[in-house]
Amino acid sequence: MEISQTKSDDILVIALAGRLDANWCGHVENTLLGAVRSGEHRIHLDLSAVPYISSAGLRVLLSAYKQLAAIKGRFMVINPSSAARTVLDLAGLGMIVSEVEPEVTADDVHGREARSAHARYEIFGELSKSPLKLASHGKSTWLSGHSIATTPKLTFGPQAFALGVGALGSEESDSAARYGEFLAVAGTAAFQPSDGSSRPDFVLSEGSLVPEGFLPLGLSGEGTFDLLARFEAEGTVGLTELAKTALSFAEAPTVAIVALAETSGLIGASLRKSPTAASSTEEPLGFPQIRDWLSFTTERAYRDTTSLLVGVVSQSPHPLLRPLGEGLYGHVHAANFPYRPLQKGRIELTPSVAALFEAHNLQAVLHLLSDSREFSGSGESEFLRGALWISPALLDHPTS
Numbered sequence: 062m063e064i065s066q067t068k069s070d071d072i073l074v075i076a077l078a079g080r081l082d083a084n085w086c087g088h089v090e091n092t093l094l095g096a097v098r099s100g101e102h103r104i105h106l107d108l109s110a111v112p113y114i115s116s117a118g119l120r121v122l123l124s125a126y127k128q129l130a131a132i133k134g135r136f137m138v139i140n141p142s143s144a145a146r147t148v149l150d151l152a153g154l155g156m157i158v159s160e161v162e163p164e165v166t167a168d169d170v171h172g173r174e175a176r177s178a179h180a181r182y183e184i185f186g187e188l189s190k191s192p193l194k195l196a197s198h199g200k201s202t203w204l205s206g207h208s209i210a211t212t213p214k215l216t217f218g219p220q221a222f223a224l225g226v227g228a229l230g231s232e233e234s235d236s237a238a239r240y241g242e243f244l245a246v247a248g249t250a251a252f253q254p255s256d257g258s259s260r261p262d263f264v265l266s267e268g269s270l271v272p273e274g275f276l277p278l279g280l281s282g283e284g285t286f287d288l289l290a291r292f293e294a295e296g297t298v299g300l301t302e303l304a305k306t307a308l309s310f311a312e313a314p315t316v317a318i319v320a321l322a323e324t325s326g327l328i329g330a331s332l333r334k335s336p337t338a339a340s341s342t343e344e345p346l347g348f349p350q351i352r353d354w355l356s357f358t359t360e361r362a363y364r365d366t367t368s369l370l371v372g373v374v375s376q377s378p379h380p381l382l383r384p385l386g387e388g389l390y391g392h393v394h395a396a397n398f399p400y401r402p403l404q405k406g407r408i409e410l411t412p413s414v415a416a417l418f419e420a421h422n423l424q425a426v427l428h429l430l431s432d433s434r435e436f437s438g439s440g441e442s443e444f445l446r447g448a449l450w451i452s453p454a455l456l457d458h459p460t461s
Contacts, residue, residue, distance in 0.1 A: 064092055073101045074139075078110035081118035081145075090121045097402050098323070098365065100293065100446055102134030109140040114148045122149075126157045132404035172291065172407065177306045180298040184310065185289040185407040192453040193222060193284030193317045195373065199277045201380055204336055215281060217245035217272040219411065222317055224371050224394045225279015225381070226332065228252050229264055229272060236275050240335040242426040243276060244371040244394040246319050247411040249418055250274060251396050253426040255332040261396070261426045265418055278336075280373055280381055280392065286319055286410055286450035297325045297443040300393065300429060301386035304374040306449075308389070313453035314377060318393075320370040321403055321413055322447030326361025327368065327395055328439050329427030360439060363424065367403070368444075369396040369417060370429075379456055385431045386441070393429045395442070398422050403447060410450055 062079030073096055081089060096104055104125070108114075114122075122138065129136040137159045141149060149155055172183035198212075204226075212233055217223060227243035229252055230236035241255035248266035252274070264272035290310055292298065307316050334354050372393030375382055382390035399422050403413075417423075431441040 062088065064088065066092075066096075072103045072105055074105045074107055076107035076110070080113040081108075081111050081121075082113060082115040083117040086115070086117040086121045089118070090124070093121070093125045097128065098400065102129060102132065102402075102405055104129065104134075104136050105139045106137070107140050108138055108145040109142055111142055111145045114145055119148070119152050119154065122157060123154060128402065132402050134402075134404070172289075175290070175310070177298070177302055179296060179302060180292045180294045180306070182306070183291040183406075185291070186287045188311060189285050189287045189452050191284065192313070192455045193282050194455045195222075195280045195282040195317065195457065197381055197457050198225060198279050198281065201278065203278055212275045212277040214273055215276055217248070217250045217274070218283075219248040219266065220283040220285060221245050221248070221250075221281070222284060222319075222371070223250070223276055223279060223281035224373070224392060225276050225281075226336070227274055227276035227279060228254065229262060229274040231273060233275050237337045238335050240275075240277065240337060241332045242394055242428050243274070243279065244369075244396060244426060245272060245281075246369075246371050247414040248272070249414055251418070251423060251426055253331045255335045261423050263396075263418055263423055265415060278381075280456070282317075282454075284317070284452055286317075286452045288451045289407060290449045290451060291406070291447070292449055293446045294444060297445060299386075299440075300442045300444075301389060301431060303444070303449060304372075304385055304389055304391055304393075305387055307374060307451045308376065311451050311453050315373065315375040315454045315456055317452045317454040318370065318372050318374060319410060319450040320368075320444075320447055321417070322368050322370060322444040322449075323400070323403065324363060324366045324368045324397070325443040325445055326364045327397065327427055327429065327442045328358050328361055328432065329395065329429045329442070330355050330357045331425070331427055332356075357430075358427070358439070361443065363397045365400055366424070367398045367401045367417065369398070369414060370394070371396075372429075373454060373456070375456065380458060383430075386433050395427050395429055397424045397427065399424065408448055413448070
């Protein structure tokens with residue numbers, strides 16, 4: 062089989078010549094997946110030179126159709142040979158054959174354009190007039206073995222925003238041994254248990270069920286994210302550049318951010334043990350014992366995946382923020398999932414976040430790091446494209 066590609070405006074035409082059977086369906090599937098990963102959301106498959114399609118080939122076509130339909134893209138078979146058209150009709154897949162591309166809909170309207178060093182942006186909506194007010198919980202010295210006071214239980218409803226070290230649960234005594242990387246946004250909360258569990262856990266708001274848990278160390282608040290910046294990297298764009306751009310768009314010294322991003326790789330860490338397990342004489346963050354308490358990515362991990370980022374970025378230092386690049390400070394967590402393409406244009410935060418979790422494929426929750434040492438540093442997380450929601454924020458300082 063021969064596979065060729067041509068691009069016309071925003072439509073990618075992939076032409077096949079040969080039998081679409083079990084021997085070649087894998088190659089065709091990889092070509093289609095590669096096109097979607099590259100940001101192509103309108104694909105025409107030219108079958109004019111295909112004399113035969115097996116069931117394996119039909120599965121590939123139907124899978125591509127469903128994947129692009131889910132993100133409001135478009136997959137169409139064009140110019141099918143008579144044999145190909147007969148097989149598609151008999152299999153009940155005539156709906157994927159079309160001669161006419163549908164007209165542009167409201168979902169395809171473009172936003173305001175902007176640029177950063179390594180990415181292009183489309184901006185939708187306006188900034189919220191009310192900054193998101195963030196409360197600080199605990200002190201970072203807790204991670205060095207210092208004790209903390211009793212932690213109150215929090216609920217994470219539709220407008221909740223939180224990140225730090227915490228756990229889901231209804232009783233502090235049951236949750237304390239599991240404290241790990243935690244995030245909550247848009248009625249969903251997730252964390253990476255530090256009790257030896259290999260899988261992260263999460264709770265979605267459903268009916269009267271609202272996530273609840275404990276956040277002994279971190280930031281939390283409630284608010285809305287009315288400004289959306291869709292970004293497309295020219296190559297890849299780093300976490301620091303996204304943070305700097307978010308501050309610029311908000312024209313504020315501190316912002317809260319949420320992003321859904323197709324990910325080139327993540328640099329981060331997660332707790333191996335809950336800080337509550339430290340004795341009064343232990344220093345978990347000292348060397349070499351830090352290796353028993355924290356797990357680090359020594360190079361970019363979770364390549365070619367999709368991530369939910371929840372974070373706070375500021376131009377000024379704060380006890381719960383860590384240095385990023387270019388004089389910025391931040392605290393950003395990432396919930397990571399298998400690759401899932403994102404619909405282009407304006408999308409809504411809450412259903413987009415829920416759709417990721419509903420597939421029950423959460424892989425990890427990480428605290429993202431920026432290691433810019435020239436020769437030995439691991440670098441920072443990098444992204445290909447995505448949706449970045451931004452809100453001005455006000456930070457208080459830890460009091461306990």
